[in-house]
Amino acid sequence: GRRVRIHHLRELKERGEPWPMLTAYDMYTAQLFDEAGIPVLLVGDSASNNVYGYESSLPVTVDEMVPLVRAVTRSVKRALVVADLPFGSYQLSPEQALATSVRMMKEGRAHAVKLEGGRAFAPHVRAITQAGVPVMGHIGFTPQSEHNLGGYRIQGRGAAAGDELVADAIALQEAGAFSVVMEMVPAEAAKRVTHELEIPTIGIGAGPDCDAQVLVWQDMMGLRQGKAPRFVKRYADLAGVMTGAVEQFAAEVRGRQFPAPEHVFH
Ligand code: KIV
Ligand code: NA
Numbered sequence: 001g002r003r004v005r006i007h008h009l010r011e012l013k014e015r016g017e018p019w020p021m022l023t024a025y026d027m028y029t030a031q032l033f034d035e036a037g038i039p040v041l042l043v044g045d046s047a048s049n050n051v052y053g054y055e056s057s058l059p060v061t062v063d064e065m066v067p068l069v070r071a072v073t074r075s076v077k078r079a080l081v082v083a084d085l086p087f088g089s090y091q092l093s094p095e096q097a098l099a100t101s102v103r104m105m106k107e108g109r110a111h112a113v114k115l116e117g118g119r120a121f122a123p124h125v126r127a128i129t130q131a132g133v134p135v136m137g138h139i140g141f142t143p144q145s146e147h148n149l150g151g152y153r154i155q156g157r158g159a160a161a162g163d164e165l166v167a168d169a170i171a172l173q174e175a176g177a178f179s180v181v182m183e184m185v186p187a188e189a190a191k192r193v194t195h196e197l198e199i200p201t202i203g204i205g206a207g208p209d210c211d212a213q214v215l216v217w218q219d220m221m222g223l224r225q226g227k228a229p230r231f232v233k234r235y236a237d238l239a240g241v242m243t244g245a246v247e248q249f250a251a252e253v254r255g256r257q258f259p260a261p262e263h264v265f266h
Helices: 004-013 029-037 062-075 094-106 119-130 145-150 158-174 185-198 238-254
Strands: 019-023 040-043 079-085 112-114 133-138 179-182 201-204 214-216
Touching: 029 040, 029 062, 040 062, 062 079, 062 094, 079 133, 094 119, 112 185, 119 133, 133 158, 158 185, 179 185, 179 238, 185 238
Parallel strands: 019 040, 019 214, 040 079, 079 112, 112 133, 133 179, 179 201, 201 214
Antiparallel strands: none
């Protein structure tokens, strides 16, 4: 294991080899995904919903994110770990964006940071990258702007909106971003952006032509229950597996089948 570096991701794009990215928020998932060869792990602000149980991605704070970032970076040998900047921790100014990124790097030992937004955030991206911190952009549907975007809706539909998406992506690249996530955009627009950019695009609900694909691990493992967006593929039924195990344990305790003789000290 050599560490994954940002230039390796650019080389994969040049070779036309798509790569997988997953979220991780703790030791076991980080170890498992790292050892399975996932090159990039994102400590997403989706921790707001998927770790802390908030109703959206907005409430989670930097103080809540840092220990999760630290747990993930402690647990990987190879993967590049990206720390998401939560809502309110970078929008105020490029200086605030840099200060929060410094916390993610020093306290969380992150290898890169991610923030949401297009052209308007080019100065923020530039301030962070000039300080030596790699930045991943995030455009299309940006969950921190959920209320302004009118809920979870596809973005970049139509020629004009497609042009806006391309302009946003190019502005982020020119500001020094090393990659850009595109969330919930038409496959045609994502393909256009991917061809226009030298840096890799990472899709989530953005079709098959992105340079990489990302999913939230609790969604793709079927741990989160209920209706998932159509871009989520469930690769496992963790909720089913865990519920079965819990029910069996509870039944065996109640039925005095657990502990059995082999679990007992004398
Ligand atoms: O927070 C998150 O999990 C994300 C990914 C969905 C890209 O931003
Ligand atoms: Na996020």
